[in-house]
Amino acid sequence: xxxxxxxxPERFFADRYGLTPSRLDGLLGLAGGRQVDYADxxxxxxxxxxxxxxxxxxxxxxRTLSQGAGVRAQADVRTGYAxxxxxxxxxxxxxxxxxxxxxxDGTESGVVPVDGAARGxxxxxxxxxxxxxxLARKVELLGRIDALARGIDTRVRQVxxxxxxxxxxxxxxTSGVGAGGLIGDVRPLTRLNVTVVVEANGKREVxxxxxxxxxxxxxxxxxxxWAFYTREATRQALVRLDALAAPAGTMTVVLGPGWPxxxxxxxxxxxxxxxxxxxxxxxxxxRLGRRVASELVTVVDDGTLANRRGSxxxxxxxxxxxxxxxxxxxxxRGYMQDRLNARLLGMPLTGNGRRESFQYPPMPRMxxxxxxAGEDDPEEIVRSVPRGLYAVSFGGGQVDITSGKFxxxxxxAYLIEDGRITxxxxxxxxxxxxxxxxxxxTRVGHxxxxxxGIGTCGKDGQSVPVGVGLPTIRVDGITVGGTEV
Amino acid sequence: MARPSERPGEMVDRLEELLRRAGRQGAVEAxxxxxxxxxxxxxxxxxxxxxxxxxxxxxxxxxxxxPTGSASATSSDLSSEALxxxxxxxxxxxxxxxxxxHSGLPAPEALARELPELDLWDxxxxxxxxxxxxxxxxRAEAAAMEADPRxxxxxxxxxxxxxxxxxxxxxxxxxxxxxxSAFAVSVTPVAVENGSMERDYWYSSxxxxxxxxxxxxxxxxxxxxACRRLGARKQVTTEVPVVFDPETAxxxxxxxxxxxxxxxxxxxxxxxxxxxxxRLAPASVTIVDDPLIRGGLxxxxxxxxxxxxxxxxxxxxxxxxxxxxxxxxxxxxxxxATGHAAREGGGGVTVGYTNLYLEPGPHxxxxxxxxxxxxxxxxxxxxxxxxxxxxxxxxxxxxxxxxNGQLTxxxxxxxxxxxxxGMLRDIEMIGRDLVFRDQTAAxxxxxxxxxxxxx
Numbered sequence: 001x002x003x004x005x006x007x008x009p010e011r012f013f014a015d016r017y018g019l020t021p022s023r024l025d026g027l028l029g030l031a032g033g034r035q036v037d038y039a040d041x042x043x044x045x046x047x048x049x050x051x052x053x054x055x056x057x058x059x060x061x062x063r064t065l066s067q068g069a070g071v072r073a074q075a076d077v078r079t080g081y082a083x084x085x086x087x088x089x090x091x092x093x094x095x096x097x098x099x100x101x102x103x104x105d106g107t108e109s110g111v112v113p114v115d116g117a118a119r120g121x122x123x124x125x126x127x128x129x130x131x132x133x134x135l136a137r138k139v140e141l142l143g144r145i146d147a148l149a150r151g152i153d154t155r156v157r158q159v160x161x162x163x164x165x166x167x168x169x170x171x172x173x174t175s176g177v178g179a180g181g182l183i184g185d186v187r188p189l190t191r192l193n194v195t196v197v198v199e200a201n202g203k204r205e206v207x208x209x210x211x212x213x214x215x216x217x218x219x220x221x222x223x224x225x226w227a228f229y230t231r232e233a234t235r236q237a238l239v240r241l242d243a244l245a246a247p248a249g250t251m252t253v254v255l256g257p258g259w260p261x262x263x264x265x266x267x268x269x270x271x272x273x274x275x276x277x278x279x280x281x282x283x284x285x286x287r288l289g290r291r292v293a294s295e296l297v298t299v300v301d302d303g304t305l306a307n308r309r310g311s312x313x314x315x316x317x318x319x320x321x322x323x324x325x326x327x328x329x330x331x332x333r334g335y336m337q338d339r340l341n342a343r344l345l346g347m348p349l350t351g352n353g354r355r356e357s358f359q360y361p362p363m364p365r366m367x368x369x370x371x372x373a374g375e376d377d378p379e380e381i382v383r384s385v386p387r388g389l390y391a392v393s394f395g396g397g398q399v400d401i402t403s404g405k406f407x408x409x410x411x412x413a414y415l416i417e418d419g420r421i422t423x424x425x426x427x428x429x430x431x432x433x434x435x436x437x438x439x440x441x442t443r444v445g446h447x448x449x450x451x452x453g454i455g456t457c458g459k460d461g462q463s464v465p466v467g468v469g470l471p472t473i474r475v476d477g478i479t480v481g482g483t484e485v
Numbered sequence: 486m487a488r489p490s491e492r493p494g495e496m497v498d499r500l501e502e503l504l505r506r507a508g509r510q511g512a513v514e515a516x517x518x519x520x521x522x523x524x525x526x527x528x529x530x531x532x533x534x535x536x537x538x539x540x541x542x543x544x545x546x547x548x549x550x551x552p553t554g555s556a557s558a559t560s561s562d563l564s565s566e567a568l569x570x571x572x573x574x575x576x577x578x579x580x581x582x583x584x585x586x587h588s589g590l591p592a593p594e595a596l597a598r599e600l601p602e603l604d605l606w607d608x609x610x611x612x613x614x615x616x617x618x619x620x621x622x623x624r625a626e627a628a629a630m631e632a633d634p635r636x637x638x639x640x641x642x643x644x645x646x647x648x649x650x651x652x653x654x655x656x657x658x659x660x661x662x663x664x665x666s667a668f669a670v671s672v673t674p675v676a677v678e679n680g681s682m683e684r685d686y687w688y689s690s691x692x693x694x695x696x697x698x699x700x701x702x703x704x705x706x707x708x709x710x711a712c713r714r715l716g717a718r719k720q721v722t723t724e725v726p727v728v729f730d731p732e733t734a735x736x737x738x739x740x741x742x743x744x745x746x747x748x749x750x751x752x753x754x755x756x757x758x759x760x761x762x763x764r765l766a767p768a769s770v771t772i773v774d775d776p777l778i779r780g781g782l783x784x785x786x787x788x789x790x791x792x793x794x795x796x797x798x799x800x801x802x803x804x805x806x807x808x809x810x811x812x813x814x815x816x817x818x819x820x821x822a823t824g825h826a827a828r829e830g831g832g833g834v835t836v837g838y839t840n841l842y843l844e845p846g847p848h849x850x851x852x853x854x855x856x857x858x859x860x861x862x863x864x865x866x867x868x869x870x871x872x873x874x875x876x877x878x879x880x881x882x883x884x885x886x887x888x889n890g891q892l893t894x895x896x897x898x899x900x901x902x903x904x905x906x907g908m909l910r911d912i913e914m915i916g917r918d919l920v921f922r923d924q925t926a927a928x929x930x931x932x933x934x935x936x937x938x939x940x
Contacts, residue, residue: 048831049578050831051581054752055585057582057583057585058581058582058583059555059582059583059584059585059588060555060556060582060833061554061555061556061557061578061579061581061582062556062557062558062559062578062829062831062832062833063556063557063558063559063574063575063578063831064558064559064560064830064831064832065558065559065560065561065562065567065571066544066559066560066561067561067562068542068561077530077533077535078533078534078535078536079535079536079537080536080537081536081537081538081539082538082539082540083538083539083540083541084540084541084542085541085542085543085544085561085562086541086543091541095539098539135577135578135580135581136581138581139581139582157753158752158753158754160752195754197752197753197754197874199753203875204753204754204758204874204875205874205875206754206872206874246879246902248722248900248902248936248937248938249722249938249939249940250722250938250939250940279530279638279640280638280675281638281640281675281682281684283682359540359542361536361538395869395870396868396869397868397869398867398868398869398881399867400684400867400883402675402682402683402684403682403683403684403714403717403883403897405867405881405883405897405898406881407867407868407870407880407881407900408868409868409869409870409879426872426875426877427870427872427877427879428870428879428900428902429868429870429879429880429881429900429902431868431881431898431899431900431938432898433898479719479898479899479900479938479939479940480900480938481870481879481880481881481899481900481901481902481936481938482879482902482936482938483879483902483903483904483936484936485722485723485724485936
């Protein structure tokens with residue numbers, strides 16, 4: 001089994017694969033040189049383990065080892081990227097030469113030094129990484145989830161629980177840093193997911209709840225989080241059994257705290273990624289300094305929160321993550337950047353250059369995106385609505401960054417009638433326009449909450465873990481895609 | 486370097502060695518697969534090369550069954566030491582699991598004996614030099630930019646090619662390997678008019694380079710799709726007939742396939758539980774999954790467990806005729822496997838369709854639109870608002886409003902909602918415009934009534 005030597009990425013790759021700092025510097029030399037503005041080598045070793053329970057037993061156990069290196073060379077807007085899952089030095093040299101040949105195209109431009117390596121954070125050092133926790137303990141916990149859910153209600157028919165544990169070791173050499181100036185990171189990640197199927201009177205429904213982060217296995221045991229997830233999944237499934245048809249049309253919507261922050265991720269987050277704005281294809285392009293939300297709204301992207309799923313000590317280009325104010329009191333303040341787009345836009349790096357794995361070049365991506373708390377009492381916000389929808393749980397969302405239209409799907413929602421939460425309604429997609437929806441925010445609660453640690457964001461075929469957060473907010477006018485006209 | 490398909494024997498040998506090692510460590514049954522891939526992607530934006538990617542990947546997966554448990558593992562490190570570790574780790578994982586009486590490999594007599602030649606590999610196509618790939622992407626984008634003055638920006642043109650060799654072996658006595666190719670060209674233009682900005686996308690994909698449409702045809706269609714969205718409005722909330730274009734109609738088949746897949750059924754998370762043999766749709770509706778289409782984008786000579794590929798009629802003249810089953814889910818449900826096992830990244834088995842399509846009907850697409858006095862023509866669906874357990878359906882829509890049988894103005898920021906069971910039942914007209922552009926294909930489809938939510 002792996003030892004704690006893994007905590008030192010430089011030694012890990014040097015010992016296992018002979019990829020010493022001087023070798024990496026040599027590779028950089030092959031990728032960079034004249035006519036190349038920037039070059040980097042990204043080496044990754046990732047182990048993932050998944051345990052799955054259904055029918056009361058752990059039937060599924062899978063382990064995945066993935067390793068490789070990506071070499072990138074950039075000249076002006078051009079990026080050459082080559083990767084290989086073979087860490088033999090000759091393969092890497094070939095990749096470096098390919099990347100360079102790809103990026104160079106006859107244009108003269110010398111190497112532009114990038115900012116020196118600032119120190120990364122230390123946001124998720126763990127005494128026991130989740131991948132190393134004993135299998136027997138994990139299996140036992142999954143069994144307890146099954147027993148708890150089946151004990152809650154006789155209508156529970158099936159319990160499906162999965163526990164994933166990962167560790168990603170990365171090592172980066174960039175042309176901006178001198179020889180030996182390597183940046184490494186060891187990133188733990190775990191997630192526990194509970195799905196409960198209930199049945200009554202021939203009707204079946206399903207409830208899903210989970211959580212996790214860059215935390216150890218004990219996170220799920222502490223405060224009995226596993227039991228909370230199980231009760232929530234069961235409760236949601238049972239609530240949905242009794243749900244009425246959802247309303248259709250534009251109405252006032254109150255979003256509960258936490259995961260409903262997916263609204264921000266879709267409505268404004270993607271549209272504020274540097275690449276879309278550099279290309280002028282985002283609905284937010286050219287709007288810096290302009291009003292895009294009500295003055296109650298301040299939205300940040302913060303990759304520096306300890307142990308959060310979306311956090312990173314350094315991004316996948318070696319830039320320490322930061323806290324970027326995207327919208328301040330309704331005014332658009334900033335974009336999220338990777339090196340390429342920051343350089344081409346003449347804007348500062350924000351630590352948002354991320355990639356799914358060595359198989360992909362980085363892009364500007366979100367980390368943990370949330371709205372800061374306001375001053376309103378959440379209960380009073382609900383009381384202020386004569387008729388509307390109160391939505392507290394969501395599935396996924398999607399956005400067209402050019403038209404700005406976005407959707408996110410409510411999985412637990414209730415009618416608000418005369419300021420009171422009444423009947424549960426079926427799931428429905430909510431649709432709105434990114435540059436418009438936050439101007440309709442009329443109340444912001446004091447109850448900011450971050451999600452439980454379940455988000456995964458997809459962009460251009462790459463998936464990365466992210467977080468979102470929201471206080472209770474009231475949005476005056478968003479279209480609810482139910483069936484009840 | 487060796488092209489993947491030049492050493493299938495070696496790949497199978499490697500797998501059989503892995504299976505022997507697993508047997509020595511206590512596996513009573515095991516299967517394994519090996520995938521070798523080479524991928525190149527060229528992206529051009531506004532006439533300039535923006536990115537070139539070149540990649541080689543190999544991964545090996547092992548699944549074992551011990552007397553009491555089962556586990557799988559995947560590694561991209563194929564050194565002898567790493568593979569030893571793979572076996573040890575899989576055996577260790579299996580110790581903590583419990584298998585039931587349904588788990589295990591297919592019966593040996595069920596395995597494929599002869600592998601059909603499906604013409605899935607294009608050796609010559611992969612010889613295309615990178616300069617020519619750049620030209621494909623450049624020409625596709627240029628065609629989009631030139632097609633209409635309102636196309637003023639672009640997210641770029643792309644050319645993609647991949648060649649893979651997949652080898653599979655199982656202790657039940659099966660070994661097979663086959664090469665596959667994929668080529669694709671696509672463009673994402675951005676159209677601008679009167680402060681409205683819209684992007685759209687068009688593509689062509691094929692197993693053979695010669696099967697791709699011309700870059701000009703792809704570019705022009707992408708431009709047409711982006712421009713027709715300009716000036717889109719919201720629509721009032723109402724109930725109307727809804728016409729799905731072929732691309733969006735195909736997404737309904739994908740939703741149906743999820744609900745018809747074995748794991749969804751035995752877990753009870755499908756609205757199709759217990760409905761085998763029942764009428765789902767009018768007799769005009771026949772839905773087929775056919776892995777044997779020559780050169781098909783979803784074709785394969787055997788499934789992820791070595792079962793023979795064969796055509797499955799999922800919905801036969803309106804009646805639910807078959808589910809999509811791997812060996813385990815079939816046994817759980819007391820049915821025969823249908824050869825729909827697919828392998829997950831981690832080496833486990835899941836269910837996947839191959840070439841899934843809705844058989845064409847008698848109507849021209851224009852005729853279907855003309856039949857609608859007032860309704861919605863859907864060209865894009867966004868979001869994930871499908872509840873497979875209940876069939877409840879609610880998704881964001883981009884399209885056109887139909888008045889008096891004519892497409893009038895573009896619409897967006899609206900949703901359609903209904904229930905998949907009801908939508909299938911209410912299929913009223915089927916187009917004759919079936920074209921295989923992807924693994925799923927459907928003609929234009931009219932559903933009698935759905936809720937449109939807007940203003």
